[in-house]
Amino acid sequence: MRRKIISLSLLASFSILFTGCLSKTYNDYKNLISQTSKDIGELEYTSAMMNYKMKNYDKALKSFKSSANYGHAKSKFWLGVMYLEATGVKQDHKKALEWFKLAAKQGDEEAQNAIGAMYHNGLGVKKDYKKAIKWYTLASNQGFHIAQYNLAIMYENGFGVKKDKNEAIRLYELSAAQNYDEAEYNLGALYEDENNFEKALKYYTLSANKGYTKAIYNLANMYYHGKGTQKNRSKACKLFKTAVNKGNEDAKKSLNNLQVKDPNFCK
Numbered sequence: 001m002r003r004k005i006i007s008l009s010l011l012a013s014f015s016i017l018f019t020g021c022l023s024k025t026y027n028d029y030k031n032l033i034s035q036t037s038k039d040i041g042e043l044e045y046t047s048a049m050m051n052y053k054m055k056n057y058d059k060a061l062k063s064f065k066s067s068a069n070y071g072h073a074k075s076k077f078w079l080g081v082m083y084l085e086a087t088g089v090k091q092d093h094k095k096a097l098e099w100f101k102l103a104a105k106q107g108d109e110e111a112q113n114a115i116g117a118m119y120h121n122g123l124g125v126k127k128d129y130k131k132a133i134k135w136y137t138l139a140s141n142q143g144f145h146i147a148q149y150n151l152a153i154m155y156e157n158g159f160g161v162k163k164d165k166n167e168a169i170r171l172y173e174l175s176a177a178q179n180y181d182e183a184e185y186n187l188g189a190l191y192e193d194e195n196n197f198e199k200a201l202k203y204y205t206l207s208a209n210k211g212y213t214k215a216i217y218n219l220a221n222m223y224y225h226g227k228g229t230q231k232n233r234s235k236a237c238k239l240f241k242t243a244v245n246k247g248n249e250d251a252k253k254s255l256n257n258l259q260v261k262d263p264n265f266c267k
Contacts, residue, residue: 041070048075057088068102076103077111084114084123093124104135112139113147120150120159129160140171145178152186165190176203181212188218197228208239217243217251224258237266 048063061082067075080099083092097118103111116135119128133154139147152171155164169190175183188203201222207215220239223232240258243251258265 041067041072041075044070045072045075048078052078052087057082061088068099071106073103073106073108073111076100076106077108077114080111080114084118093118097124104138107142109139109142109144109147112136112142113144113150116147116150120154129154133160140174143174143178145175145180145183148172148175149180149183149186152183156186156190176206179206179210181207181210181215184210185212185215185218188215192218192222192227197222199228201228211246213243213246213248213251216246217248217254220251221254233265241266 044063044067048060048067051057051060051063061079064075064079064082068079076099080096080103081087082089082096083099084096085091097115100111100114100118104115112135116132116139117123119125119135120132121127125131133151136147136151136154140151148171152168152175153159154161155171156168157163169187172183172187172190176187184203184207188200188207191197191203192200201219204215204219204222208219216239220236220243222228223239224236225231237255240251240255244255255266
């Protein structure tokens with residue numbers, strides 16, 4: 001009887017060991033397959049982006065779809081972009097939204113922001129500011145600067161939420177801290193409205209240095225009128241001309257009016 005017990009015990013031990021080996025082997029296999037899928041998805045994504053930049057849109061679409069089939073979130077986002085912007089495909093807002101939602105489900109912040117923008121503007125969906133705020137917030141909480149900027153616009157204007165200038169400034173500042181020129185410009189405009197000309201000058205300058213045309217024009221006015229700084233006609237003239245060369249109609253009108261009043265303004 002003892003021998004049978006020992007024999008059974010040994011069999012049980014071998015069974016546990018064998019099962020453990022199978023389990024470890026199976027888990028290793030699953031991890032290998034998972035990693036391989038990720039690697040293939042990443043390779044296809046890289047190929048897709050190269051073709052996209054080279055405007056080989058048919059090849060880009062094929063590679064993005066292949067990559068997306070391997071679960072690559074950013075490829076799903078770019079498929080949404082292609083359908084949204086009619087890049088190499090017929091424009092289809094519903095398909096764009098479907099791809100964005102698949103990417104957003106995996107936590108892609110650009111896709112979350114894109115969904116917010118679609119609800120904000122009523123693209124393929126009924127315009128819904130509250131849903132826009134929901135998606136902008138998800139992306140903003142991940143630190144995505146464009147989502148922070150978009151959410152700030154909602155608070156500044158009271159779109160789907162009570163107007164809150166302080167919250168708008170906070171969000172613009174988060175975006176501006178990542179060197180986003182439009183956020184810097186909007187901050188400048190908000191501070192100018194509050195007669196805080198020094199801060200307005202600071203943010204207009206940051207935005208203008210990145211080539212943002214509206215900021216260049218507003219900065220020209222700041223130097224012309226001496227807001228937040230000493231009057232500087234020479235600098236104002238240079239900035240007006242830069243804005244004009246970039247196609248800013250307001251700058252063109254202003255510069256023409258100033259030169260009519262004073263033909264020596266830019267001399």
